[in-house]
Structures are given as structure tokens and as C-alpha cells.
Amino acid sequence: MKEEKVQELLKVKLREKGLKVTQQRLLVLQALAANSGSHMAAEDIYELIREDYPDIGLATVYRTLQLLLEMQLVDRINLDDGCVRYEIGHLFEGDTKHNHHHLICRTCGKVLPFEDDLLEELERHIEEDTGFHVLDHELKFYGQCKECLSKSK
Amino acid sequence: MKEEKVQELLKVKLREKGLKVTQQRLLVLQALAANSGSHMAAEDIYELIREDYPDIGLATVYRTLQLLLEMQLVDRINLDDGCVRYEIGHLFEGDTKHNHHHLICRTCGKVLPFEDDLLEELERHIEEDTGFHVLDHELKFYGQCKECLSKSK
């Protein structure tokens, strides 16, 4: 749906910085845009792209993710499973800027999203109390999902 | 001050599980208790202990941290600098259970603690809305600390 938009934005941002628009960069962003629910590791993205474009290198995927991160087109999360994961940037997620957090089930490993805006208030507190200027945050909850809870009874 | 208490608790917990009380296990916990402000990587703990006990192996430090984590005697945080860090468990931090979060300065890398209880409410919301049972959380804020902010003006 808005995949062309995402790609257009990347093109604009690349040109702004004097960088080149390459197939690989478009493909990495596209892979993330097309899988906005999942949290993909660099390797996952690499395998996915290879299906249509077998010549891409893993190092390019890593370099591209780094670049997209700096451009704030993707978000990075660490689910403590030994590799860093990426998702399409929250800028694309809707009209209103919602913060989305992750609920990580310690039993089955599933990761659920949770939308909430309560953190905005906390960020104001922090700025007032400490003078620290908050730009971004990462919030994870660990526990047991509904299904695992009911199974364990 | 309460270092003996921490060690006693470890001894009790080890015996409960039928595990052995070793110098190495006591030393790892002690190193963390004695440095409750800092966030130490396994390597840091290893180097620290080696000053007094040069024969300890890095693998033992890793194995011990794993064990202490399972026993909930230490907390683990990931500051996105390529290695996992540990601090003495929040159980020891005071009488009232406060949640403590981390403010990470993107300019100088400094990590500041921030105490807050707002998350309790959010955890209740989550349980109501999704049925997910929250056991623990990790909250990080990224931005610029007071000092770096004033320097960049």
C-alpha cells in the first residue's frame, strides 16, 4: 500500500545526503516495510531478499541497516536472543505517533506489540528532574503470554 | 555494609538448590555488590576479580552470572554497546521497591539512573488489555545529558 511512499522517502533522503539510490537499499527497506509485524534480524532480511535477488551480500544488508537507522527509517530492537532486530520506522505506522512497546513471553518466546502513550509524561518528568533531553526510548516487558499462562495451569 | 547479607543470601539459595558454595561465586556477587552504581560487563568483573584472585577464568564468570541471573540476584541490561551488562539485583536496593531505568546519552555514552513507579500502572493496563502477565521490564531512554546539551550550544 504505502510501499512506494516508503521508497520515495528513502530516495529523497539519499539524494539529500548525496548518497546513491541502489537496488539493495530499496530492497532492504522494502523487506522491512512488507513485514511490519515481524522483528527481523539482519540474516532474516538477507535470506528474504536473496529469494529474488540472489547476489546481495550479507555485509551490504548490515551496512544498509546501519544507514537506514541513522536516517530514522527503521527502528532497532534487542530481544535478548543474541541478535539485533529491525522493524520499519514508527514514522510510517500511522497518522498519530503512538509509542509501541514489546511484550516478550519467557515461555514461548513470542513477541507482542503494545501501544501506549504513557511514556510521554514520564519523558517530561525526566527532562524536568534531570535536564536530560530524551530523543527516543525502548521499553520491553518480560513475562508470560495469555496462552502460556492458561497452559501452565 | 550489606555485603555479608548479599553473600549469605547467595549461600542460602545455593544450598536450597543443592549447588556448591564456591569462592568464585561469592566473588562475582561481591564484585557486583561493591559496584552497585556501575554497569559491568563480564570482562570488567573478570578483570576486577583477577586483581585479588588471579586464577579465576572468564568462562566461570559467564557461568556464574548466568546462575545469579536465574536466582534473581543480579539484573542484566543491554546498553547497545556490544556487550551485556550486569548490576546487583534490585531486591537489594532499598526497602521500597522502586523501578530504576536508564538514561543513555548518545553524545558521551554516560548512563544515568532514573527512579520511577509509573510503569506499575502501565503493567496493570497490559494485564487487563492483553492477558499478558508481566514479570519484569527494561526501560531505556536515549538522548542527550545535561552537560552535553549545554556544550552543544
Add this chain to the structure above:
DNA sequence: TTCATTGCAAATTATTTGCATTTGA
């Protein structure tokens, strides 16, 4: 004594880097 624990070295795994080749502007 005896099995858990340790230290060491080798293995593993995610990520980064050097460099010759390719490619977009």
C-alpha cells in the same frame, strides 16, 4: 569419595572491515 565446578582452549555466532570490482550520477 564423588559429583559439581572450574580453567583452559577451541568453537560458535553476530557483526565489521579490507579490498578489488562494479555501478549510479
Add this chain to the structure above:
DNA sequence: TCAAATGCAAATAATTTGCAATGAA
């Protein structure tokens, strides 16, 4: 044309694991 970007292979770095030796109960 030509610097930027790529693919590959080698390098790096944190963590884990196999195993023989050691030590706590």
C-alpha cells in the same frame, strides 16, 4: 568518468562449550 557502493572473505569480539583437573560436601 569516478567516487560511492558492493560482494566476498577474512577479521573481530562476545559468549559458549568440551573436557580433563580440581575441590566442596
